[in-house]
Every structure is written in C-alpha cells, then in structure tokens.
Amino acid sequence: MNILSAIIVFENLYEVKRLFHWGPIIALTVISVCSSMAILDSILWYWPLDTTGGSINFIMLINWTVLILYNYFNAMFVGPGYIPLGWKPVKESYAQKVQCVMKMDHHCPWINNCCGHSNHAYFTSFLLLAPLGCIHAALIFIMTMYTQLYDRISFGWSTVKIDMSAARHIHHPIMPFSIAAFAATLFALGLALGTTIAVGMLFFIQMKVILRNKTSIEAWIEEKAKDRIQYYQTGEDFIFPYDLGTRWKNFKQVFTWSGAPLGDGIEWPVHEKCNQYTLTIEQLKQKHDKRQRSVEYRVVEDYNGACCPLGKGLNTFFRTPCTEEPRIKLTKGETIFATRGTKWWMYGDKVLNEEQAKAGVRIRGWFPRRCVEKCHYDSANNSTSEEKKEQ
Numbered sequence: 001m002n003i004l005s006a007i008i009v010f011e012n013l014y015e016v017k018r019l020f021h022w023g024p025i026i027a028l029t030v031i032s033v034c035s036s037m038a039i040l041d042s043i044l045w046y047w048p049l050d051t052t053g054g055s056i057n058f059i060m061l062i063n064w065t066v067l068i069l070y071n072y073f074n075a076m077f078v079g080p081g082y083i084p085l086g087w088k089p090v091k092e093s094y095a096q097k098v099q100c101v102m103k104m105d106h107h108c109p110w111i112n113n114c115c116g117h118s119n120h121a122y123f124t125s126f127l128l129l130a131p132l133g134c135i136h137a138a139l140i141f142i143m144t145m146y147t148q149l150y151d152r153i154s155f156g157w158s159t160v161k162i163d164m165s166a167a168r169h170i171h172h173p174i175m176p177f178s179i180a181a182f183a184a185t186l187f188a189l190g191l192a193l194g195t196t197i198a199v200g201m202l203f204f205i206q207m208k209v210i211l212r213n214k215t216s217i218e219a220w221i222e223e224k225a226k227d228r229i230q231y232y233q234t235g236e237d238f239i240f241p242y243d244l245g246t247r248w249k250n251f252k253q254v255f256t257w258s259g260a261p262l263g264d265g266i267e268w269p270v271h272e273k274c275n276q277y278t279l280t281i282e283q284l285k286q287k288h289d290k291r292q293r294s295v296e297y298r299v300v301e302d303y304n305g306a307c308c309p310l311g312k313g314l315n316t317f318f319r320t321p322c323t324e325e326p327r328i329k330l331t332k333g334e335t336i337f338a339t340r341g342t343k344w345w346m347y348g349d350k351v352l353n354e355e356q357a358k359a360g361v362r363i364r365g366w367f368p369r370r371c372v373e374k375c376h377y378d379s380a381n382n383s384t385s386e387e388k389k390e391q
Contacts, residue, residue, distance in 0.1 A: 045143050080103070121255050301332060303371045342369075
C-alpha cells in the first residue's frame with residue numbers, strides 16, 4: 001500500500017491528463033492496431049510453438065511493442081525538465097503558455113509535451129524503434145496475406161477470383177482468415193508503411209541536429225544569424241557555441257548508457273571562443289533586427305481568429321500554417337507590425353493601447369494576408385533606413 005501511494009501522487013495523476021489529447025490518442029491507436037494485428041497475423045502465418053523461428057519472430061514482435069511503449073511513455077511523462085525559478089535561461093526556451101524548458105527542441109503534439117533535455121533520448125529512441133517495429137509488422141502482414149490467399153486465388157483469362165471459404169492445404173489455422181481479417185490486415189499494413197515513412201523522416205531530422213549538438217530551435221537561430229550577418233554585412237564570424245567538435249562527443253550529450261543525459265540542463269560545455277551566453281546575445285540581436293525590419297500593416301477586414309476561416313478564400317482555408325502558434329482576432333482599423341509570413345498568411349504583433357502596453361500585454365499570432373494592407377508610411381522600415389544612412 002505504501003508503494004502504491006508513493007507512485008500515485010497528485011503530480012502523477014495530473015500528468016495522466018496528457019493522454020487525453022488528440023496526439024497521444026492517435027499515436028496509441030496506431031501502435032495498438034499495428035501491434036495487435038501483427039500478433040494475430042503472426043499466429044496465422046508463423047505459429048510460434050511449432051518452430052524456433054516462429055518463437056523468435058513472436059518474441060521480437062512483443063519486444064518491439066514493449067520498447068516502443070516504454071520510450072513513448074517516458075518521453076511523455078518524464079518530460080523535458082524545467083529550470084529552477086529565478087534562474088536566467090541559457091540554452092533554454094519557453095514553451096507556449098510558459099515554463100522555461102531545459103534545452104527545448106520543440107513541442108510535440110504526439111506526446112502532448114515538449115521535447116527537451118530530460119526526454120530527448122527517449123523521444124529519439126521512440127522515433128527509431130517505431131519504424132523498425134512497423135517494418136517487422138509490415139513483413140508479417142504481407143506474408144500472412146500471401147500464405148493465406150495462395151490457395152484461394154484462381155486466375156482466369158480476364159478475371160481473378162478469391163475464394164475465402166476454400167480450405168488451405170497446410171495445417172488448419174487456429175483462427176479463420178475471413179474477408180474482415182483480410183481487410184483489417186490490409187488496413188494495418190497501410191498504417192505500418194505510413195508510420196515507417198513519416199516517423200522515419202522525423203528520426204533522421206532529430207539525429208541531424210543531435211550529431212551537431214543542436215536543437216531544432218537553435219538550428220533556426222543559427223540560420224537567422226547567418227542571414228542577419230549577410231544582410232547587414234557586419235563581417236562577424238558566427239560560431240555555434242555548443243558544437244563539441246566531433247559527432248561522437250555531440251551524440252554522447254544526449255545518449256548515455258544510464259539513459260540520463262549529461263549535465264544538469266543549465267550549464268553546458270561550449271566552444272573555446274564562446275561563452276554560456278553567446279546564443280542568448282545572438283537572440284537579442286535578432287529580436288532587435290526583427291523589430292527594425294518589421295512592416296506596418298493596417299487591418300482592412302475583420303477576422304475572428306479561426307484556424308481555417310471559411311470566408312477568407314479557398315487558398316487561405318487550405319493553406320493555413322501547420323503550427324500550434326495562435327491566430328489573432330482582427331478588427332478593421334487596427335495596426336499590426338508583421339515580422340514574417342507566407343503567400344496567404346502573415347505573423348505579427350498587434351499595436352496595443354497605452355493601458356495594455358503598461359500591463360505588459362502582448363498579442364501576436366497568425367492572420368490572413370487578405371485582411372491587411374501595407375501602410376503607405378512604414379515607420380519601422382523608415383527608421384531602419386535612417387539608421388543605415390547615419391552609419
């Protein structure tokens with residue numbers, strides 16, 4: 001009873017709420033369908049008690065499922081780790097709605113949590129194991145359909161007939177392979193192949209940044225740093241501070257035999273020409289640059305903040321940004337400073353009144369491009385050009 005009460009504490013029960021989100025629901029459904037169908041089909045195709053190969057196949061299948069779920073739930077419930085209150089962040093970032101996350105890579109809807117310092121290895125291991133398990137399951141699905149349909153397919157001059165009632169010449173199956181079983185196996189095969197491609201691509205993206213000891217956010221910061229230097233021709237030589245020189249050293253920052261990442265998540269080994277705050281200083285430069293290069297727009301059409309607005313045109317509806325960043329409501333006559341955008345959408349900060357500004361309120365997000373028009377007098381860009389002239 002004491003052990004049970006030690007496990008079921010308030011914080012753990014609160015974390016269970018992460019499961020009730022569309023991301024984990026879809027992910028666990030895919031895992032359940034592929035695993036259960038693979039187990040049932042492996043009994044039909046390669047009965048585990050008849051041969052050593054069948055036993056190994058069945059044990060490997062169970063092993064994939066256990067390892068995938070182990071790393072998935074650890075990535076979800078261990079979490080990224082958060083810096084202590086009052087500590088100034090160095091290699092951290094803010095998740096949407098708030099806490100300062102250690103070494104934040106991104107917010108993943110599939111685990112309904114951020115990927116960061118403490119769970120990066122679990123998350124990446126899940127991205128590796130899921131495609132491997134799906135490849136094994138896909139082979140079982142293909143072989144099951146082949147062996148079960150081999151004696152039931154007859155070819156004519158212009159027809160192909162499948163007789164699901166025909167008896168197989170091999171041993172009698174423990175479970176009948178009906179039309180429903182065939183359809184379920186085909187559906188599971190599609191899920192397995194789709195998961196292999198999608199999750200496999202994510203794995204290679206993650207390994208690319210891990211081997212450089214970066215996060216996805218830091219890779220974006222580095223790209224913008226090079227753009228800033230090139231745009232202003234400052235002659236700076238930007239050095240990414242956390243690259244330790246070799247891929248193996250970078251790899252060991254995330255993956256260890258103990259499963260726990262190196263370091264305390266607050267201070268990090270850096271390049272000899274850099275310091276703990278090199279990237280923070282670069283971010284401040286980029287924020288200043290973004291304010292200088294922002295473009296002033298005036299709202300000419302109301303917008304209710306919908307993710308896919310029906311009344312703003314088909315292109316706006318279908319090409320909505322695939323991001324969890326918010327949309328902001330617009331009222332005709334308001335002013336917005338846009339900092340980035342696509343052909344059909346823009347992202348920017350709404351100009352607020354004095355009271356809101358004093359209270360520290362900030363409203364920023366995406367909105368349809370058709371709802372705004374560029375101001376004829378762009379104060380942001382005008383001030384930038386004046387500064388260039390002074391230099």
